[in-house]
Amino acid sequence: MSVLEKIKDIEAEAKLAKLRRELLEPSAGGGGATGAGFDVQKVGDARVGLVGFPSVGKSTLLTKITGTFSEAAGYEFTTLTCIPGMIRYRGAKIQLLDLPGIIEGAKDGKGRGRQVISTARTCNLIIIVLDCLKPMTHKKLIEHELEGFGIRLNKQPPEINFRKKDKGGINYTSTVPNPKLDMDAVKSVLSEYRIHNADVHLKQDYEVDDLIDVIEGSRVYIPCIYAVNKIDQITIEELNVLDKLPHYCPVCAYHEWNLTGLVEMIFDYLKLIRIYTKPKGKLPDWSDPVVLPAGRCSVEDFCNRLHKSLIKQFKYALVWGSSVKHRPQKDDPTAAKKFQEVQRAYDTLRDSQKRKAYDRMGHEAYENMEAAGGSPGGQDGPFAGSGPFSGSGAQGASMFEHMFGGGLGGQRMRMRPTFQTAMMISFKDAVKGTTQTVDLSSLGIPGLGKKKTVELNIPAGVDSGYQLRLEGVLPAGPQGRPEGDLMVQIEVGPSPVFRRENFDLYVDVSVDMVDACLGTSVDVPTVDGTAEVQVKPGTQPGDKLRMRGYGVAKDIVGQKGRRGDQFVRILVTVPRKLNAGERQLLEQLRSGKTSSSETKTGKGWFS
Numbered sequence: 001m002s003v004l005e006k007i008k009d010i011e012a013e014a015k016l017a018k019l020r021r022e023l024l025e026p027s028a029g030g031g032g033a034t035g036a037g038f039d040v041q042k043v044g045d046a047r048v049g050l051v052g053f054p055s056v057g058k059s060t061l062l063t064k065i066t067g068t069f070s071e072a073a074g075y076e077f078t079t080l081t082c083i084p085g086m087i088r089y090r091g092a093k094i095q096l097l098d099l100p101g102i103i104e105g106a107k108d109g110k111g112r113g114r115q116v117i118s119t120a121r122t123c124n125l126i127i128i129v130l131d132c133l134k135p136m137t138h139k140k141l142i143e144h145e146l147e148g149f150g151i152r153l154n155k156q157p158p159e160i161n162f163r164k165k166d167k168g169g170i171n172y173t174s175t176v177p178n179p180k181l182d183m184d185a186v187k188s189v190l191s192e193y194r195i196h197n198a199d200v201h202l203k204q205d206y207e208v209d210d211l212i213d214v215i216e217g218s219r220v221y222i223p224c225i226y227a228v229n230k231i232d233q234i235t236i237e238e239l240n241v242l243d244k245l246p247h248y249c250p251v252c253a254y255h256e257w258n259l260t261g262l263v264e265m266i267f268d269y270l271k272l273i274r275i276y277t278k279p280k281g282k283l284p285d286w287s288d289p290v291v292l293p294a295g296r297c298s299v300e301d302f303c304n305r306l307h308k309s310l311i312k313q314f315k316y317a318l319v320w321g322s323s324v325k326h327r328p329q330k331d332d333p334t335a336a337k338k339f340q341e342v343q344r345a346y347d348t349l350r351d352s353q354k355r356k357a358y359d360r361m362g363h364e365a366y367e368n369m370e371a372a373g374g375s376p377g378g379q380d381g382p383f384a385g386s387g388p389f390s391g392s393g394a395q396g397a398s399m400f401e402h403m404f405g406g407g408l409g410g411q412r413m414r415m416r417p418t419f420q421t422a423m424m425i426s427f428k429d430a431v432k433g434t435t436q437t438v439d440l441s442s443l444g445i446p447g448l449g450k451k452k453t454v455e456l457n458i459p460a461g462v463d464s465g466y467q468l469r470l471e472g473v474l475p476a477g478p479q480g481r482p483e484g485d486l487m488v489q490i491e492v493g494p495s496p497v498f499r500r501e502n503f504d505l506y507v508d509v510s511v512d513m514v515d516a517c518l519g520t521s522v523d524v525p526t527v528d529g530t531a532e533v534q535v536k537p538g539t540q541p542g543d544k545l546r547m548r549g550y551g552v553a554k555d556i557v558g559q560k561g562r563r564g565d566q567f568v569r570i571l572v573t574v575p576r577k578l579n580a581g582e583r584q585l586l587e588q589l590r591s592g593k594t595s596s597s598e599t600k601t602g603k604g605w606f607s
């Protein structure tokens, strides 16, 4: 190819890019990005779009994964509007959109393709659904359509610095020696955009297209998974080949094969960070994390996700996690207070009614009302939720899913109605674990039939506020209600002996004054029965003894077989009445003390 031809090529490419952009702009000929059914509100923590040729099984996939009904049929162009569904996985809410069949030339305004691709641009992840029986050229065609709409798949934005100037001509530099793009190429692309003065710096070797992308500026870089559907129709050898390709996920929507694998891959590709809030002295609420994208997960982002005004009141947070260098300082009372405030703010702001009240009243007025014990309506304490609630469906994932890597994920993918109840258990049962029977008759759920009770295994170590989900235990009911989950919120009764803080237990033991002086052994109550503990001579009132490993089991926070500690506070008792003999002995001690045992500090015998 001659230099002249090359430049012509480059110019043509830049021209094409410009024309395409004009086509995308709403004013340019009919349609625009929001046609009927396409104004789907962005809800949840991330948005994922299913894109593909007609009849590849997008609607079937959406229905099977989310339980949202999207009409599927054997003929072409079944789906005409954009159907949203929701995946709830590991605490994250991921919106899944079924986009109507894309056709060739969509980006040039054919069919409904333009609206489809406009919606695809708003997604955090694109799933290109392919039919493994159809030619693999379909993949290229769809990619080409998306590319033409400024969508770059599985690609990082090019590291090209580009700055327009008023004068000085084109100044082009590159970190790489002998770059593919030479000065002439850069100049001819820029002149196509009527740019004659600019700085261009390449940090890596790039193509003409990359430079055009940077100049155009309206590119979106979106991760992409290729879901190859209908693998029930191919041989295992063919499947083996597919499975090795990067970004590929073979599935069979119809028989629900590897849908868990796909959901896991979606979760990985979205790079979501889950943040759990933890009130002081309690377990984190594992059921309802704040989910942020990996690139935008600072404390500020966290606050802004809760409410934009929170950052103004906010001082600092205590952060635990694998990426944190230091554990938060435990004893700082102000730090703990702040964190409690965050927790409370979160509680307020995630409750839509309270949030409305907060928005209406502003921070100060709301605080005052809360302090006065007022309620903006809604929540009436932990047991208010007894009885059925429907609508919003499943509430995040159970703790075990978070702790043990989502082993239950497969069954949790489909949306099931969730019914809530609360249960009070004894302190000892909470520490030791127990099996309880939940009486369903009191919940008023219609259509339970013969099912009157369910067994509930409560693991050792639970605390008040802990939620257990029983999956699919409620039978299908009237009006096509599918089988449902039962969510049980645990409340733990107080103990007359032990006080609990996280996984540690605290107990008071009284020791006679003389025993405290001379040392002794005492029987201390533990959750496993009494244990003998040595009290050293000279033990002071209020001294704390640690009994390592006598606390609460930590299995539920993933530390299997480990337990917290028990702390024994020594209370020293002084006799109220003395008999004659005792009095005489103490008198002797006192007179002896003043003559021989006085310490240098002059504080007396007991110091």
Ligand SMILES: Nc1nc2c(ncn2[C@@H]2O[C@H](COP(=O)(O)OP(=O)(O)OP(=O)(O)O)[C@@H](O)[C@H]2O)c(=O)[nH]1
Pocket (backbone or CB within 6 Å): 052, 053, 054, 055, 056, 057, 058, 059, 060, 061, 071, 072, 073, 074, 075, 076, 077, 078, 079, 080, 099, 100, 101, 102, 229, 230, 231, 232, 233, 251, 252, 253, 254, 255
């Ligand atoms: N053999 C087989 N058939 C499938 C599978 N998944 C879907 N189908 C069938 O493929 C046909 C098309 O499925 P749809 O879910 O309507 O496809 P779609 O991609 O939503 O199609 P449009 O809405 O037209 O874009 C239906 O007859 C499905 O039953 C699968 O895993 N295996």
Ligand SMILES: [Mg+2]
Pocket (backbone or CB within 6 Å): 058, 059, 060, 070, 071, 072, 078, 079, 098, 100
């Ligand atoms: Mg469809």
